[in-house]
Amino acid sequence: MIQNKTILVVEDNAINREMLTDILSSQYTVLEAENGQEALEILEQSGEEIAIILLDVIMPVMDGYTFLDRIKQDAEWSLIPVIVMTQGSSENDEVTALAHGATDFVPKPYRPQVILHRIASIISLRETAAMANQFMFDRLTGLYSKEYFLRKARELLRENPDTEYTIVCSNVENFKLYNDTFGVQAGDLLLQDIAASLRKRVGKHGIYGRFNADRFVSLQERGWELVDRAVLMEEERQRSQSKSRNASLKWGIYEIQDRSIPVEQMCDRAMLAADSIKGFYNRRFAVYDDKLRSKLLREQAITDAMEDALEQGQFVVYLQPKYCLDDGSLAGAEALVRWIHPQWGLMPPGEFIPLFENNGFITRLDRYVWEQACKLLRRWKTMGYPLFEVSVNVSRADIYQADLVDVLQEIVQKYGVDPALLHLEITESAYTENPSQIISTVDQLRSLGFIVEMDDFGSGYSSLNMLSQLKLDVLKLDMKFIQSEMSKPPERGILRFIVELARPMDLAVVAEGVETWEQMDRLRKIGCDYGQGYYFAKPMPSSDFENLLKEQAEKAAQTPVQAPAEEDTALGVLLVVDENARSRKLIRQAYSEQYTILEEESAEGALARIASWGGKLSAVVLSATLPEGGAAAVIRRVREDPSLADTPILAMAPSGTDLGQLSQTLDVDDFAFKPWDQLCNQCLQGRIAWLKQQPDAGSGVTR
Ligand code: C2E
Ligand code: CA
């Protein structure tokens, strides 16, 4: 059923009002007001329902003209047509009514048929106009709508066969994120801003419209489309600056040659060009040409094949070994995906990862890779190989997944893998994009025991600033950065400073893309911890990497490959309590052959361990900076336990700590600075040896 239109009758004379209502109520819903003031109140309540107003002039409280003046000031109300009811048909009255903004007038006394007619025709006129408007113009920006733009574009091309034209399309990078972050209103303002610049810039040299959301398209005389790209960039810079919100536009360009192609398709091509640079931080302009065309076709083929490929196991994890630079020993590996396609053969990730990052498939592929990595870790554990960490890549798209932390935790739990063995490489540019999100995600991951590496460090601009805000475990220096540093004389490079900066921040440093002995040697001398690159080994199938593990295992131990059972490690049990996973790891690496190592990251965990292991502990190494006075609590517990009377405690403090002062608050046998190194090692060994010589040495230090 069609709803009746609503008419507001404003008339002080009750008899007149009743009469009008009688005439109208057969076709309309009628609201009545006795004067202008009352009418305003009704508008306030149900203004948007009212299709037309019938207005008397002379009324008490507020007369008709005052009322008219008032509603003309309101953007919404001023659109409602008003018919003024004049006294008699003096021309003067009529002119006054129109001058105050009335749409029409009817003279008193009322003639029902005339009134009904006037009303009907005004309403229908208004509706057609509104519809045409809606069809032609985009409401938000006032630019042409898509349909109307296309029509106009066809006309323009037809009428100007000798003018050369270009189609330029733009859209906002990550517009959805902009809306989510700053609110829909801010998003609308941005679009209006963009429309305004388009008007100003293109002006009479073409036509322009908004297709949908953040997509604007224009058809411009060739040469005018991008007078100067610098102008566009400057426009954008000013926009971002004035709002202090970054919004960058991507531009797609299609130069019209063949006019037999439908205009719609021309626009599609400009948009495809713009989309082809989506996600590329420093690319703003793309021209649609044959090269792009074949690239798009190739991408389409990849997109069509990806689902099946995942299902059929065509994605394979390769491992590239990573080495300790000071002794050249194997330290772990990075998992790098390869696509082995039945027809296309082995494809490097550079061909498909950027595409998957754009179409979202990367999150599924990454999860698959993480799971494969954990499967391998599990397998090595079962086979009794020495344990090495595997690092996996976490794409920036993964960071935006609300369930990222849960997913990772689930995977390590499923395979019974220590999260500290699964290193997560997060690319530096993800930080630039959304610092607060990264900070909170990384915090959560680290609190669960994952080791977080900043990948491609040194490739962006935010590097140093980022270090002060984001707690990390490892810096992975970007390959290009390393290579450009290596081409400079040693004293000119900044690599050394970065490594020195990393040390007090408890960050390990990995150099990527080490290709020559010279590079390796220089990195080692600078103090870089680990190296990865073709100099050592290329990424290899996991079975090849396992051969390396086997070698390691054989080298390391004449003893069988099985991990020693907890009770029978030569020197007994070492309890390591440190909130920092990397510190724990360094100690584990130094002692895992001599001691059974119990690792805890909190005082709480340590107290539980002490309760169950008691007198079996040979020594305790603990971090002086455990949160909430945790160190003192653990020390007290050890000191109060008679079975631990001869168990030495060594406290580790960040370098620069005033040890003299610390020794007054913490009752320990010795102190050392972090990170764990040879010196700490000697210090602990010495303590244990000394205690062993004491005549009343108990069973705490065994054998
Ligand atoms: P990346 O994370 O920076 O990985 C290092 C890349 O450098 C690898 O390329 C590796 O093969 C290559 N590389 C290692 N050593 C050397 C060297 O000495 N010289 C040279 N020239 N290159 C070296 P790859 O395997 O082609 O991977 C390229 C990129 O693809 C990776 O860069 C990473 O961003 C991405 N990627 C690879 N696998 C995955 C994955 O499973 N998930 C995600 N999200 N990204 C991945
Ligand atoms: Ca990486």
Ligand code: CA
């Ligand atoms: Ca990298």
